[in-house]
Amino acid sequence: MGKLAFRFLVVLSFISFLLVLPCAQGWSKEGHILTCEIAQELLNPEAADAVQDLLPESAGGNLSAMCVWADQIRLQSKYRWASPLHYANTPDSCSFVYKRDCHNDAGQPDMCVAGAIRNFTTQLTTYRTQGSDSPHNLTEALLFLSHFVGDIHQPLHVGFASDEGGNTIEVRWFRRKSNLHHVWDRDIILTALADYYDKDGGLLLEELQRNLTQGIWSNDVPTWERCVKVNSCVNKWAEESTDLACKWAYEGVEAGITLSEDYFDSRLPIVMERLAQGGVRLAMLLNRVFSEDATQGFAYSS
Numbered sequence: 001m002g003k004l005a006f007r008f009l010v011v012l013s014f015i016s017f018l019l020v021l022p023c024a025q026g027w028s029k030e031g032h033i034l035t036c037e038i039a040q041e042l043l044n045p046e047a048a049d050a051v052q053d054l055l056p057e058s059a060g061g062n063l064s065a066m067c068v069w070a071d072q073i074r075l076q077s078k079y080r081w082a083s084p085l086h087y088a089n090t091p092d093s094c095s096f097v098y099k100r101d102c103h104n105d106a107g108q109p110d111m112c113v114a115g116a117i118r119n120f121t122t123q124l125t126t127y128r129t130q131g132s133d134s135p136h137n138l139t140e141a142l143l144f145l146s147h148f149v150g151d152i153h154q155p156l157h158v159g160f161a162s163d164e165g166g167n168t169i170e171v172r173w174f175r176r177k178s179n180l181h182h183v184w185d186r187d188i189i190l191t192a193l194a195d196y197y198d199k200d201g202g203l204l205l206e207e208l209q210r211n212l213t214q215g216i217w218s219n220d221v222p223t224w225e226r227c228v229k230v231n232s233c234v235n236k237w238a239e240e241s242t243d244l245a246c247k248w249a250y251e252g253v254e255a256g257i258t259l260s261e262d263y264f265d266s267r268l269p270i271v272m273e274r275l276a277q278g279g280v281r282l283a284m285l286l287n288r289v290f291s292e293d294a295t296q297g298f299a300y301s302s
């Protein structure tokens with residue numbers, strides 16, 4: 001190979017590395033936007049006002065436009081601490097145990113997606129109690145929370161430590177190279193958009209909302225929203241994810257396998273339900289932390 005061709009290849013692989021990197025870090029942009037659009041639609045007037053007040057001007061009042069912020073800042077050194085907050089890893093067991101699994105690589109407790117949701121929910125309660133005297137940047141708390149409630153619902157964000165939540169399991173998605181984590185972050189959603197929704201996220205959103213209000217999930221919504229203590233709720237959502245990871249994401253998959261129609265058809269309903277649940281639960285959290293009625297608040301002890 002010529003020297004020039006080699007350089008070209010090096011540059012090319014670096015570019016594709018950069019392109020792949022952000023995608024391996026949470027529901028894709030499309031997934032986060034859907035979850036936050038569902039949530040914003042379900043806000044009560046008090047919470048809608050608070051969100052409006054905290055969103056940066058540039059968002060134009062649209063929460064979903066900012067729900068990918070936590071991925072966009074992830075590589076900045078200023079925010080390096082937040083990188084482990086997108087996921088939790090289990091010791092290859094189909095269970096999530098907060099004390100065992102919620103820490104970063106340095107073993108610092110609470111530094112995982114479940115701890116982050118607790119953290120930013122607690123921070124946001126100071127909006128009512130302290131307003132602009134809050135010691136926290138509540139804009140960032142809102143953006144982090146909106147992102148991480150999405151992430152905790154992606155089954156492989158509570159996956160196995162040994163394969164980094166499926167990131168190291170290389171597979172083909174139809175004819176393209178991918179990895180199992182990315183299949184769940186993005187490939188399933190993009191294939192659905194292309195096959196059924198004319199690549200129009202708005203059409204998919206309408207169908208998700210229809211299924212929530214008068215369709216298959218309308219009876220489930222009260223159960224999804226049920227939450228007395230934030231800490232237990234967050235643990236439950238993580239347990240659901242790890243359970244789905246074992247039953248659906250890892251099931252029948254080994255490195256090098258080609259995943260196509262069968263896998264897509266059987267897993268798509270799970271992905272759709274998790275996007276919808278994330279939206280419903282984000283709205284539930286925001287409605288309650290921003291409520292002026294203290295009896296609507298949460299008990300914070302675990």
Ligand SMILES: *[C@@H]1O[C@H](CO)[C@@H](O)[C@H](O)[C@H]1NC(C)=O
Nearest residue numbers: 033060062063064065066201
């Ligand atoms: C909000 O932002 C998202 C993401 O940028 C976009 O897809 C959506 O159309 C916007 N919604 C409105 C009502 O502007």
Ligand SMILES: *[C@@H]1O[C@H](CO)[C@@H](O)[C@H](O)[C@H]1NC(C)=O
Nearest residue numbers: 081110111112115116119136
């Ligand atoms: C909570 O948020 C603060 C920033 O406001 C951060 O320094 C801390 O590491 C966060 N902890 C968790 C568990 O998210």
Ligand SMILES: *[C@@H]1O[C@H](CO)[C@@H](O)[C@H](O)[C@H]1NC(C)=O
Nearest residue numbers: 056136137138139140141143
């Ligand atoms: C809070 O965070 C946002 C987003 O990072 C930033 O634009 C804003 O300047 C911060 N506010 C303060 C008071 O630091």
Ligand SMILES: *[C@@H]1O[C@H](CO)[C@@H](O)[C@H](O)[C@H]1NC(C)=O
Nearest residue numbers: 204207208211215216272273
């Ligand atoms: C909505 O529900 C119908 C069944 O009533 C199902 O066929 C469809 O896939 C669901 N759509 C989404 C986006 O979940």
